Amino acid sequence: MTDDDSDNAFEPMGLRKIIHVDMDAFYASVEQRDDPALRGKPVAVGGDGIRGVVCAASYEARKFGVRSAIPSSMAKRLCPQLSFVRPRFAVYRQVSKQIRAIFDEFTPHVEPLALDEAYLDVTDDLKGIGSATRIAELIRARIKAETGLTASAGVSYNKFLAKIASDQNKPDGLCLIRPGEGARFVADLPVRRFHGIGPKGAEKMERLGIHTGGDIAAKDMIFLRQHFGSQADYLYRAARGIDLRRVSANRARKSIGAERTYDHDLSTGPALHEALEKIVALVWADIDRLHARGRTITLKLRYADFSLKTRARSLDAPVAFRDQFAGIGHALLDELLPLPQPVRLLGLTLSSLQGERGEGVTPPRDEQLSLL
Structure with a gap:
């Protein structure tokens, strides 16, 4: 584990050179960049209404415990001086395109994960720079110069380790995990740092006496499958610093959707149908822009008591027209009326996509709207 710029050990072993670039508090940092009055102050991007949710928080806000996905009301209690800013996704997408253009100058092998992060495979070293760590440094410098924002980067021989490394020295940091260092690095890693292990998963592991990657590595496959089912193979490999996944420049989008949380509950059929029509317009705009077609339409309702209900319909042929998409959505809603x-x-x-031509750096609408 190191952050110096020597990664020559990659070459003799014929390993991949992977960089994970992660923008620092991206949405909040864009807002602070564009509004000098917000700089150095705790900022939350999101809605500040009764049912608002924090979409992103500046590092100044995080010191008070403000995090993405928590209710805005809780964020205000944690940090009374918190400034709320409504999301500007058009601006974030434009900045993301600037960043993507920088990536593309160094490698065609770019796998975006969201507007603010991506994997890059720089094994081929198209510019003859000679070091993956040096490439990461140049990318970070270009991002800072062209956008005024900072990015952190992780460099390693697989995606799992590169992603962990990018979080190691945040913000505005860089970390290199060389070949032969992965298992040792992961051994001391808290289980909450493993991608895919959420709070509930971490609590389960703690009950089993598992606190670090080393604790996972000490368990055999029989134990892991008994307690973690289909996740066992991933845990077994990750605990040893192993990840065989390739950087996929054309990672397919699985679905396109939108959801909206309302300040006041909707309790009548007409009100729900009116709200659904607005969501249809948002989703179809993305479907049309991406030239996507899919066969499965899923309606999602969350009731006042937070219970969830879904209805889905799959067709033999892809949905071809907006009216067809809207009509099925409204029909699915009718199946759930009257409301309990x-x-x-x-x-x-819309899922079961085919013929989709995504831009790769644009998040689906459900990622955007569910956070407002």
């Missing part, structure tokens, strides 16, 4: 209780969230998704 008021609705606080409504969503609609």
Whole structure:
């Protein structure tokens, strides 16, 4: 584990050179960049209404415990001086395109994960720079010069380790994990740092006496499969610093959707149909822009008591027209009427996609709207 710029050990072993670039508090940093009055102050991007949710938080806000996905009301209690800013996704997408253009100058092998992060495979070293760590440094410098924003980067021989490394020295940091160092690095890693292990998974592991990657590595496959099922293979490999996944420049989008949480519960059929029509317009705009076609339409309702209900319909042929998409969505809603209780969230998704031509750096609408 190191952050110096020597990664010559990659070459003799014929290993991949992977960089994971992660923008620092991206949405909040863009807002602070564009509004000098917000610089150095705790900022939350998101809605500040009764049911608002924090979409992103500046590092100044994180010191108070403000994090993405927590209710805005909780964020205000944690940090009374918190400034809320409504999301500007058009701006974030434009900045993301600037960053993507920088990536593309160094390698065609770019796998975006969201607007603010991506994997890069720089094994081929098209510019003859000679070091993956040096490439990461040049990319970070270019991002800072062209956007005024900082990025952190992780460099290693697989995606799992590169992603972990990018978080190691945040913000505005860089970390290199060389070949032969992966298992040792992961051994001391808290299980919460493993991608895919959420709070509930971490709690389960703690009950089993598992606190670090080394604790996972000490368990055999029989134990892991008994307690973690299909996740066992991933845990077994990750705990040893192994990840065989390739950087995929054309990673397919699985679905396109939108959902909206309302300040006041919707309790009548007409109100729900009116709200659904607005969501249809948002989703179809993305479907049309991406030239995507899919066969499965899923309606999602979250009731006032937070219970969830979904209805889905799969067709033999892809949905071809907006009216067809809207009609099926409204028909699925009719199946759930009359309501057993008021609705606080409504969503609609198209999946089983084919012929999709995504830009790769644009998040699906459900990622955007569910955070407002």
